[in-house]
Amino acid sequence: MSDRTQSESPDVLRRRLLGAGAGVAAMGLLPGALAPTARAQGTFDWKRFKGEKIEVFLVKSPRGDLLSRYHKEFEDLTGIEVGSEMIPEQQQRQKAVIEFNSGNPSFDVIALSYHVQKRQFARNNWLTDLRPYISDAAMAAPDLDFADFAKGGLNYAVEPDGRVMSLPLNLDPWVVYYNKELFAGKGVAYPRTFAEMIDAAAKLNDPGKGISGFVGRGLKNANVPVWTSFLLGYGGSFIDAKGKLLTDTPEAIEAAKMYQTLLAKSGPPGVAGFNWNESQTLFLQGKAAMWLDGIGFAQPLEDPAKSRIVGKVGYGVMPAGPKQQVSALFGDGEGISGTSKKKGPAWYYLQWASNKTNQTRMLQAAAGAPVRNSAYAAAQQSSDFKAPKEWVDCMLKSAAIAQPGLPVISPVTEFRDVFGVALANMINGADAATELRRATAEFQPVLDKSEKA
């Protein structure tokens, strides 16, 4: 925040955001610029919408809980009254579809999971483009510092045509949790490449002692990100420019074989039915050497009441594949309903929810991994911050090499189901290439239809 310059006008930002449409990655290079301009003009006023009322629709999660707890703070700051509804993720997604389809949703602000809902929301034009607010000095808060937002998060928030449809709040890059004691016991070093990873898993696997070299999701649907983590490292991707699936290419098949090898040969018995919670249980008991999943599990792993491996957990960045080193990324943010009549107050809420204070709180409460880079330094200064430094380093390094872990398409759930079944079949011995070809043939028509309709 100290690097803010006083010279850039809102127009500069607008142009930069437009430019970002061509190369979304450019968003990460934005200097934290616009805020002081607003202050200099002295037109931004938190109390501008005093007396109005907005409805926010959140997901029941540690992050949703945290924001709700501080709604009073927003109300005091702005004089805007907040009505909030918070329901579990699955139901929230169903209700969102139904409410938006009704044409008159009951909320002004909605939380969305980018990896599932981004394309669906964009295709149906359900959200409000935020660029006019961002570039309006009277509307953008002094501390809305875009340079502070991690690149991966902005990638998610910006559409290919440059529209900014939401503000990102939380990032979930996938990392490798590893048991340092088991690694040391067998004299194995943390793997730097996929080949070393397969090798390490095989060496550490010890069924006689009930220890698995590797554990991860095998349950259909949930298991897809494990495979895509490998797929990205092999240089594969999901869809080409013409909308043709790339999920049966040699890269995809190699990634599937790696998945099959790790889970079937070095994984625990019954892993085809494991979701993250079964995987976590096994790892917590010290019965698995490596566990690949989202970064949000440090808290239980370091909790002596739950974990037998406190202090022995290593937080590893995803090893490099033959083509590139990528951490599969998931994330969520908040947007404003396109039909909302309270867009101004809703925009104020968005800015408050994503401000540095709330982002730091999220990290301190171990409720997620904030999008704002500054939150990491801020949280570490606090005395009650418990997450290990290694975890913070892992998060920052992973976020820097992150790419979306799922294709940005409407029928994400169907994609996960079809390919999830194929992967589960592989664990139980099916041929990787055959399964992927079958799944690709089954899903291509679904994808075609979703983009045509």
Add this chain to the structure above:
Amino acid sequence: MSTHVAVAVPASRAGFLRRRRRSYRLLTVPALLVVAAVIVFPWLFTVYMSAFDWKIGEAARFVGLGNYVGLATNQRFLEAIVRTFYFTLLAVVFPLVLGLVAALIFHRQFRGRGVLRAIFTMPMMATPVAVALVWTMMFHPQQGVLNYLLTLVGLPPSLWVYSPTWVIPSLVIVEVWHWTPLVMLIVLGGLAALPTEPYESARLDGATEWQLFRYITLPLILPFLVVAAVIRTIDAVKAFDTIYVISQGGPGTASETINLYLYLQAFAFYNVGNASAVVVVFFAIIVALALLLLHVRERTRWVA
């Protein structure tokens, strides 16, 4: 209302009855309206929707019988039907046999019978989702108590619901544990209603215990067993919560019954048209099954 009319206008007895019947018919209108609104209309609307290729959020396209043709060649759906029958068969037969045995035991007089019977019926009172969660923990291949028990008696551990082959039998174990008491209660009621005379005369003729059961008890309680079978079949065909919580239809699709397939289509993929077609097919299957069971029930009725 009718008596009011009758008192106010004295008329011939036949005319009075006719008028009364007509006014009674009027009284059924509210009930008919409710049935039409909550059963007939949704049903017809489902049939209507099944003729469209419609995903929520997208335009609906009329496809006639297209969804049905698609289902007839959809391997995943056809496998789900087979699995539903497999699951239903196991989940009806085992509780029936075990429930009958339990009822025969609890029908005898012995000390502590009341307490034991109360304990035995307890599973029935538990919430299905809670039951499913507890069993999920017990089935865990590494941390589950079931594999611990197996190793205690020297048997190799099983993968239970984590194995494609064993997932349905394992799910049936949960159903059996949960619903055997219901069968027992029904049969126990039947046993209590049996006359004692046939037994006395059979004993005088020197019949063995097995003969008593085979030729007197079983035929007499058969109608009750059929009722229990009807209830169990309905429950087993529509089983969803246990399967969804424990295996989510997995591993892969190894425990995906019609209900789970339907849930995915309707509430995960929002394919409302296709899901409606599944409902119609499922409904046809249930009606056929119900007619069959009613037929069996008629055949086993006591001929007094």
